[in-house]
Amino acid sequence: MLKIAFLLIGPTAFRPFGRVISALGLCVIAAAGLTAWDALDGIARFSHQLFGSLFLAIALFHLLAVMNAPDRGELVQRLWRMGLPLAVAAALLAPPSLHGDWGASVVMAVALVIDGIIRLGIALVVRVPGWPRNIVVALAQLGGAGGLLWQWPLDPAGNVILALSLSLLLSGWVLLRLGVHLGRLDDKTSILRSSLYSTRNWHAHAPSLEGSDPPRSAEQQPLIMYNWMPSAAPNVTMRLPVIDRYFAVPDADGGMSSGHVSLELGADFYISYYPNEEIERSSTNFINTMSGEPSHDMVGSFVPSFAFEVDDWRAPNRQFLLRRFSERRLRAYWDSFRQDTTYSLVNRNCAVAVGPGLEAAMEGVWAGPRPWLRLLRLMVDPGLWLAALIRGRADFLTWTPGFVVDYMGELNRVLDQCEQGLGLRAAWPYAPGMVGQDFPPIGDEA
Structure with missing residues (x-):
């Protein structure tokens, strides 16, 4: 969450406060230690009240945003995000007789088991860069889930607080590293060049530019993101919830239908990347191709325009209009990305x-x-927590079209809501940051 928040605000404002941010990180680490110590007494009454009240305050703060939702769809989204801190608050503030801690332990354990199994399977099958580390993390998740279910090393109340203290510890470590990095950052270098963001070397093309761009007005041309969902292919008859949104789905011909995503800004700028030779889409070969090993790399090509892609393949099923972006940074990024034609299904795809x-x-x-x-306003928005969760899944697997669409949707919802909640409309004329539109339909959308 912290990494995304610092990215959206930018490093310029925080560069003079590198030492302050590092000191704040040390304070958060110390608070994590005190929280863990409080859990050791077997009651953790103070920590329960503190964290429960904090999450309850966050939920109530977002109640106004829920009431100001512009349409029914956005109302549902905001209720869902408000429900996250409200559920945590209910678990922490519930009387012991209601066993809220036990319920929270079970929910956390189930989440750890699901994430751990997925992470372990991907590490063993796909072998993305850093896969040994992912195996260690997956085993630690499964071990933590076992501890939560068997009430070890503490009772449910203590284990929940231990989990929260671990989250604090990781946040403090991120703040400490961000402070050190910002203190060394010059005026031109992108914050994305930090090792905190570049664990997969995906931000090697983040541009180093001087100055900042003025906010884009609502009258300026939006950036269009086109999305081809796996389940929208004409020959797909099977539905696999979640999988057919984020990964791939079997089609009627015995192959695998995967999605695609591209960007268009005017007639002269189009981002779309595809392998030179069509990947064999049979189920067996598709799984074998999903490997991060260099031996599976192939040559990629850059599609010249959206019209060419539609004529050569098919139309997308959805498009999204984005208004919050720097055209200068996007063009510089793409100029750098195009210097390498290596294509990898899991390391360098569309x-x-x-x-x-x-x-x-x-x-x-x-x-x-x-x-x-x-x-502070960004950090208390549950939408940022969801965006961080999506980004984390992409980090240990890969970016997929579904991840990109949901991640950018959450970021823009967060910024829309932050402007309304802080009265910072002077930042730019208000316009929804990301608007989805149906394209000429080809099939049901996931």
């Missing part, structure tokens, strides 16, 4: 071309006065 490019283009889009207040 979504890897688009996702990191959009992050590069969104650096500093919420820059402005009162940066610390902006940082």
Whole structure:
């Protein structure tokens, strides 16, 4: 969450405060230690009240945003995001007789088991860069789930607080590293060049540019993101919830239908990346091709235009209009990305071309006065928590079209809501950051 928040506000405002941010990180680490110590007494009454009240305050804060939702769809989205801190608050503030801690432990354990199994399977089958580390993390997740279910090393109340203290510890470590990095960052280098963001080298093409771009007005041409969902292919008859949205789905011909994503800005700028030779889509070969080993790399090509892609393949099933981005940064990113024609299904695919490019283009889009207040406002938005979760899944697997669409949707919802909640409309004329539109339909959308 912290990494995304600093990216959206930009490094310029925080560069003079590198040591302050590092010191804040040390304070958060110390708070994590005190929280863990409080859990050791077997009651953790103070931590329960503190965290429960904090999450309850966040939920109530977002109640106004829920009431100001512009349409029914956005109302559902905001209720869902408000429900996250409200559920945590209910679990932490519930009387012991209601066993809220036990329920929270079970929910956390189930989440750890699901994520651990997925992470372990991907590490063993796909072998993305850093896969040994992912195996260690997956085993630790499964071990933590076992501890939560068997009430070890503490009772449910203590284990829940231990989990929260671990989250604090990781946040403090990120703050500490961000502070060190910002202290060394020059005026031109992108914050994405930090090792905190570049674990897969996806941000090697983040541009180093001087100055910032003025906010785009509602009258300027939006960036269009086109999305081909796997389940929207004409010969797909099977539905696999979640899988057919984010990965691939079997088609009627015995092959695998995967999605695609591209970007268009005017007639002269189009981001779309595809392998030179069509990948064999049979189920067996498709799984074998999903490997991060260099031996599976192939030559890629850059599609010249949206019209060419539609004529050569088919029309997308959805398009999204994005208004918060830096055109200069996006163009510089793409000029750098195009220097390498290596294509990899899991390390350098169509979504890897688009996702990191959009992050590069969104650096500093919420820059402005009162940066610390902006940082706080972002951190209390549950939508940012969801965006961080999506980004984390992409980090250990890969960017997919579904991940890109949902990630950018959450980021833009967060910024829309932040503007309404802080009265910072002076940052730019208000316009929805990302608007989805149906394209000429080809099939049911996931």
